[in-house]
Amino acid sequence: MNAAVPPSLAAEAVSVTFDGLRAISGVSLTLEKGEILGLIGPNGAGKTTLVNCLSGFQLPTEGRVRLGGQDTVRWDAAAFRKAGVARTFQGGRLFRDMSVLDNVEVTGVALGLSRRAAQRKASELLDWMGIAQFAHQLAGTLPYTDERRVGIARALLMKPDFLLLDEPAAGMSDHECEQLTALIRIIRLEQGCGILLIEHNMAVVLGLCDRVHVLDGGRTLAQGRAAEVRNDRAVIDAYLGAEG
């Protein structure tokens, strides 16, 4: 990749069809390094499907995904991760029967480190995120707020260029949301990665995101700076309005 031009992760006119059902239609979106882009929309709007496309879990039926100008058609999920695109999952999906430290360490060894080196990096990261006290606990026994943090740590090891977060704040209290917001802000500041944030909580979205992309029924409804999108008539009607 060209070092002079910061790479970007882009969906270009991506459509996905599941047995005739169109989950997303012609969606284009670009995530730059160093920015936080919000991806919002009602349930079933196609947000997770789009993230799946951007991380190699779903091959677009039409359109394509580019990373720093490279076409990614033949890439599987592991290839995306090796190229610097990391993600979390809506349901957490930790390795339940493994320790928290091992959960994070997996990313290191999968990307080529020795166990010893991966373990050291994982410990440092858990320290940095303030969850070192859980290192030797089984991941399956964590409360969900800490589970989310471990999921983020797992994605964050080895400094990915892009981090895709699928509803990291779902079910959290206001206080917990604030802590998460602070964490994401620090991640952007200190790691410099581009972050795509799927989130229903508008306070979190408006507090964090530079730009927002709105999906509805699989189509792009609006996109632009957070403050503009917030006042967009169509968005208010379709989405924000529905929430009150």
Next chain:
Amino acid sequence: MTEMTIRVVLVVGLYVFIGNSGILSFGHVSFMSIGAYAFVWISCCTLPALKPLYLPGLPIVLQETALPSPAGIAAAAALAGGSALVIGSILMRLSGTAASIATFSLLAGQYALFRNWTGVTGGTSSLANVPVFMNSAIGTLLAIGAVLIAWLHHQSRYGLMLRAARDEQTASKASGVNVWLVRTIAFGLSGLIMGVGGAMQAGFLGIVTVDAFYLDVTFLTLAMLIVGGSGSLSGAVVGVIALTAVTEMLRRFEVGIHLGDALLALPRGFQEVGLGIVMILVMIFRPAGIMNGRELTVGHFRLKR
């Protein structure tokens, strides 16, 4: 005792794949069979003149060789490990349940092949005169070796990635794990260990038959792994000890015990029924096996971190 060391090797071999990958395999006894015959091909017979009569289909070089047992064991490991690697690389393209079913076809296919490949395996007739090298010391040594290899694999990066794929296949891919690769490696390694177990069996009984490597051993070894707990290496070993004790006891009851003047004997076949009952009870009261995924700990030295 010697017989138990063979079972430890077999069940530890199963553990390497099944325990770490979470995919049940019904086909691993195939590699035990391949190992036993590889041992015969290299090290048979105690009366060398018999070999061409037994196995006229073997290449002439092999018909004339009767190398010492260590060479036979090495051949068993190499041939079983090699075939497991190749077969695994194909089967591991399938997902968990489909892969399990495919391993069953592997067992049936390998059994049918060896049963009918008369010139090379002797077909349905048993091959006697296989050199007997096993005693409890050699058995123990080999069993310790198998446990050590399994432990090293467990601790290695490949073991770690494999367990990640077991717990959450989707998330493991997102962490960059090549699921097919780590499963194939474990399949090959566990096949290799099973092959050594097959050679041990051959060199213990001095006789080899295709029927000795089919459903009975498959069921017994899987039962041992599951009863002990497939979640840990200690579970594999504990399962062997526990079920060996149970079957030994049932066998005594089948022969009959004297109570005063009366001879009390269980009906024949009760050994198998009893084994099934024990397994069901363990599954009901301890679904993750006796060890429940934990490792035995000795002071500060723990097998599993």
